[in-house]
Amino acid sequence: MKTILHAAGLALIAGSVSAAIPVGRGEISASAAATVTYDSNLFGTNDATGDTFGTLTPRVSYLKKAGLIEASANAGISFLRYLEQTELDAENLDLDATLQITNASQRNYSGLVSAAYRESADVNTDINARIETQATTFIAKGALITGPRSQVATNANYSDTQRSIASDQQILSTDVIYAYSDFFYGNSLRIAGNYDTLRTSGENARGVALDQKSYSLTGGLNRTFARDVLRFGFNYGYRIVNRSSEENPDRPARQSGSILSVILEGPFLPAKYFPKITSSFSLSYQSAATPGINDDGSKELVGTLRLAWEARERTRVRFSAYRTQRLAVSDVTVVTTSVQLGLDQTLRTNLTGTLTAGYDWSTYDEMDRDDNVVSASAGLRYHFARKWDANLTYFFNSISSNLRESTFDRHVVSLSVSYQF
Structure with missing residues (x-):
């Protein structure tokens, strides 16, 4: 903890003499945040172990908006020090960089490339354990208008997640x-x-590494309504998945099936009758994009629904519901249904608050496990000086499961102060 206090003092002294530094056609800026957190369940178990820890996060940023290419980069490191569980002390790196073509709406082409590397440690509810993670991601996007009514776009996303326990993916x-x-x-x-x-590395209940390749081709029609602000789409296609024979010995390694999706994007509630509500909706029926161990490829209904109501000038009410399929860190397929209700309130020009409550229920394929999760969070953000911000947050999570070891409660309270140099 003394290390954090000493570093915080140096950061504040530097702040009195530092500012954004011009570099070429961009500038470099810096910020620092100091946080004190109490976590009642550091390891996500029913015999909870709690502790208080401090975090100091200095960060350096670069931004260039001039010219054809806009560039941004951020580099930060978080120093974590615990009062009692000192074996959890860590220094976590957080790096990212992005290049994108500026004023894409005025050109017949656009593009973006980004990369990020992040280190973290937190409770993972898939296996009810604390996991140290090193995650590397790459994203590339490009689009070209090929004619008055046609265009071609391409996207690529790659992630490499290394974990101290559970499967690398x-x-x-x-x-x-x-x-x-x-x-x-x-x-x-x-x-x-x-x-x-x-x-995956195969750190799962069956000790089998996943090795999959999938190909799909879809086609469909889309139409806009309500002066081009609402889009309805219907898409149908075919997908082939090649899997290793060890993943599911009772089924063929090559699986195939149809894909059906219905999408409604934009304010599906007419603005004429609901001028203060924004909304969006999407729905699809398909098998998991990355099926887990023994996933038989059965199709699920997945989608999202979002509503936001500007109840008053300073009050915003949010509602969301979604159903997703994902691959757990234990290499099994998880189907999750979630609903959330939130409130954003501007209390003063420099003071904002948020409240959120949610309920999730998840089914883990292969494990005969069902979880029900009640969550709640609250936060206050206070901008008390030109370059100073303070944040107070509270998070509560209560998991009820048919597996006793997966049932636990967790409370997390944090107070942070940040300074933008």
């Missing part, structure tokens, strides 16, 4: 999309091809 997702507007009675044609891969 490498996921690659790529797609190429061709779109042609006013194709058929005012509808737009959309054709997409996808290639995805998944590899």
Whole structure:
């Protein structure tokens, strides 16, 4: 803890003589945040172990908006020191960089490339344990307008997550999309091809590493309504997944099936009758993008619904509901349904508050496990000086499961102060 106090003092002294530094056509700036946190359940178990710890996070940022390419980069390190559980002391790196083409709306092409590396440690409810994680991600996007009514876009996402326990996972997702507007009675044609891969280290209940490759081709029609602010889409396609024979010995390594999705994007509630409400909705019926161990490829209904109501000038009410399929750190498929209700309130010009309550229920394939989660959070943000901010947050999580070892409660309270040099 003394290390944090000494570093915080140096950061404050530096702040009195530092400012944004011009570099070429951009500038470099710095910030620092000091946080005190109490966590009632550091390891996510029913015999909870709590502790208080301090975090100091200095960060340096670079931003360039001039010219054809906009560039940004951030580098930070978090020093964590615990009062009692000193074996959890750590220094976690957080690095990211992004390059993108500026004023893309004024050109017939656009592009973005970004990379990030983050180290962290936190409770993971999939295995009810604290996991140290090193995550590397790469994202690339590009689009080209090929004619008055047509364009081509491509996307690639890669993530490599290394964990102290549970499975390491490498996921690659790529797609190429061709779109042609006013194709058929005012509808737009959309054709997409996808290639995805998944590899894991096999730290799971069966000791089997996942090795998957999938290919898919979809096509569909999209149409806009309400002066082009609401888009409805219907897409149908076919997907092939090649898996290692060890993943599911009772089924063929090659699986295939259809993909069906229905998408409604934009304010599905008419603005004429609901001028203070923004909304969005999407729905699809398909198998998991990255199926887990013994996942038989059965299809699930997944989607999202969001509503935001500007109740008053300073009051905003949020509601969201979603159903997703994901790959757990234990290499099994998890289907989660969640609902959340939130409130954002501006109490003063320099003081804002948030409240959120939610309920989730999850089913873990292969494990015969069902979880029900009640969560709540609250926060206050106070901008008390030109370059100073203070944040107070509270988080509560209560998990009830048919597995006793997966049932626990957790309270986390944090107070932080940040300074922008």
